Amino acid sequence: MNARFTGQTIIVTGAVGGIGSAIVEALLAEGGRVGLVDFNAQAGQAYEKELQKRGHDVCFVPTDVSHFEQCQAAYDRITRELGAATVLVNNVGISPKTNGRALKVWEMPPAEWNNVVSVNLNSVFYMTHLATPHMVQARQGRVINMSSVAGRAYCDIVAAHYAATKAGLIGLTRHWAAELGEHQVTVNALAPGRISTPLLKSVPQEINDAVAAVTALRRLGTPEEVADACLFFASDQARFVTGQVLDVAGGWLMT
Numbered sequence: 001m002n003a004r005f006t007g008q009t010i011i012v013t014g015a016v017g018g019i020g021s022a023i024v025e026a027l028l029a030e031g032g033r034v035g036l037v038d039f040n041a042q043a044g045q046a047y048e049k050e051l052q053k054r055g056h057d058v059c060f061v062p063t064d065v066s067h068f069e070q071c072q073a074a075y076d077r078i079t080r081e082l083g084a085a086t087v088l089v090n091n092v093g094i095s096p097k098t099n100g101r102a103l104k105v106w107e108m109p110p111a112e113w114n115n116v117v118s119v120n121l122n123s124v125f126y127m128t129h130l131a132t133p134h135m136v137q138a139r140q141g142r143v144i145n146m147s148s149v150a151g152r153a154y155c156d157i158v159a160a161h162y163a164a165t166k167a168g169l170i171g172l173t174r175h176w177a178a179e180l181g182e183h184q185v186t187v188n189a190l191a192p193g194r195i196s197t198p199l200l201k202s203v204p205q206e207i208n209d210a211v212a213a214v215t216a217l218r219r220l221g222t223p224e225e226v227a228d229a230c231l232f233f234a235s236d237q238a239r240f241v242t243g244q245v246l247d248v249a250g251g252w253l254m255t
């Protein structure tokens, strides 16, 4: 078994969700200590207990990442309990629909727009702002941002807030890669296609089947397949890779 993360603390946001928990499992399997950030307190506490029973070093902090003070409290508690983090996975993301449909610009309540910007984009600034001082000082760090192919190409399944925030993450990734490079901190993004997680249930099954039919690999992806790509960026194998966006999409949209 590889153990690329022995002795390292990694923070994962949206850690209780489909892709987040697959990333957590993969990191733990390779020896990492993992700080779990998610606002689903009940599921998070149960997951933390289960992981601790399995002998893993984890710390769950119920957090609404759209609030800076909550991100600060989560970061402080995790680093106090598990040690300073050298890897940050900004995985959290939401893609709201109304009756399975993405709202058009004239239909979208500003409150929904603001919420998606807060969760998908502002939280990534908050967490990276908190985590990078230690990485810079340690001259070691990895930031991985969870974008989407919908941030790279037009995709009619999602609404504009989702596309805009996921495209925004690509801008942040390149900008921060340039800012942090001289400190030996890398910043990369993943752009998953359609992955089988609870997030997909926001649209009717036919829509997901139709996407699978037009991918090169003719199927949806699994959370574990996204986790594999995430661990590459998080690991020493990717030490000379920064400012990049990797599609994990089975050949869907091929941006």
Ligand SMILES: NC(=O)c1ccc[n+]([C@@H]2O[C@H](COP(=O)([O-])OP(=O)(O)OC[C@H]3O[C@@H](n4cnc5c(N)ncnc54)[C@H](O)[C@@H]3O)[C@@H](O)[C@H]2O)c1
Residues within 6 Å of the ligand: 013, 014, 015, 016, 017, 018, 019, 020, 037, 038, 039, 040, 063, 064, 065, 066, 091, 092, 093, 094, 095, 119, 146, 147, 148, 149, 191, 192, 193, 194, 195, 196, 197, 198, 199, 200
């Ligand atoms: N599933 C896909 O097909 C797909 C495709 C492309 C990109 N992505 C991206 O991958 C990431 C993970 O998606 P997923 O499919 O695992 O989603 P998911 O819905 O399974 O998990 C999202 C997690 O984020 C948590 N969360 C939501 N709002 C939060 C908040 N305000 N504060 C803290 N936690 C919050 C939820 O409780 C949940 O555990 C997201 O950024 C998503 O945009 C997913």
